[in-house]
Amino acid sequence: MSAASLPRTGIGTDVHAFDTDPARELWVGGLHWPGETGLAGHSDGDVAAHAAADALFSASGLGDLGSNFGTSEPEWAGARGTALLAEAARRVRAAGFEIGNVAVQVIGNRPRLGPRRAEAQAALSEAAGAVVTLTATTTDGLGLTGRGEGLAALATALVVPVADDEERPDDTGAAG
Template identity: 65%
Template sequence: MQIRTGIGVDVHRLAPGRPMTVAGLLFVDEPSGPEGHSDGDVVAHAACDALLSAAGLGDLGSNYGTSDPRWSGAPGVDFLTETAQRVRAAGYEIGSVAVQLVGNRPKLGPRRQEAEQVLGEAVGAPVSVAGTTTDGLGLTGRGEGVAAIATAVVHRA
């Protein structure tokens, strides 16, 4: 069995008044959210990049460019569902995805299981989600943005 791994990273600036959508969840009490052509869901986007990388299908930008209006404002979960379909169409099955959210906000821990369920349903495979901070360092530490790092494992169908 051919097993492949992929890595994905996504970073978005936070902007006041934008909805905070991360890991497929809306955090309604957050005063700012990620800027972007879509909803800016760094967790979903990093997972997409990891899956695309593992399957040798490029990256988020080459698959869903900002010039395509149908992805304008689209939820990250929609990207993830479509990405999983593209990975399977390329002849791969998805083993698992793991994503680390990097930032001070939102607090993911209380909603981790909910995030894993939503993302797992979109991928059709197990997704694990964790969160960390940078102890005040860099753009995530200063609260200027959020980031996510993901890995994915796929194998030939």
């Protein structure tokens, strides 16, 4: 097996502070969390979806979240994290990779992800077109997440180069 055909891994991270506007909606794991103040950011601040997209870009060598969906690009202002993740997955596939899986861990005190884990995993997996698993942890009161100032997420992704002789979807999703 040549190095060009070996699976590749990537790491992604995202951190957002809670917004000072109590009307800002919270989106985490592709889900709306009613009654919770949202995260500040150019898009919806969904740390789980953003970290997953960042990990996919890292694994495929396509840059990072900021170089692909920068704050200078008005079309991504207010975008849902699942839209960013779906577009990241499309770009990764267009670059010649298939997505094996993505694992995301959200770090923070709230919201409690456990009761909605399956729903969040389904939303993220649908956006990525691949299996996305989600876990959560706290930091025992340490750091910005422990003090309740925001949320963070870490993600890893596995992508596999598609051999030139294999059919793969093109940019439009049609078989090529």
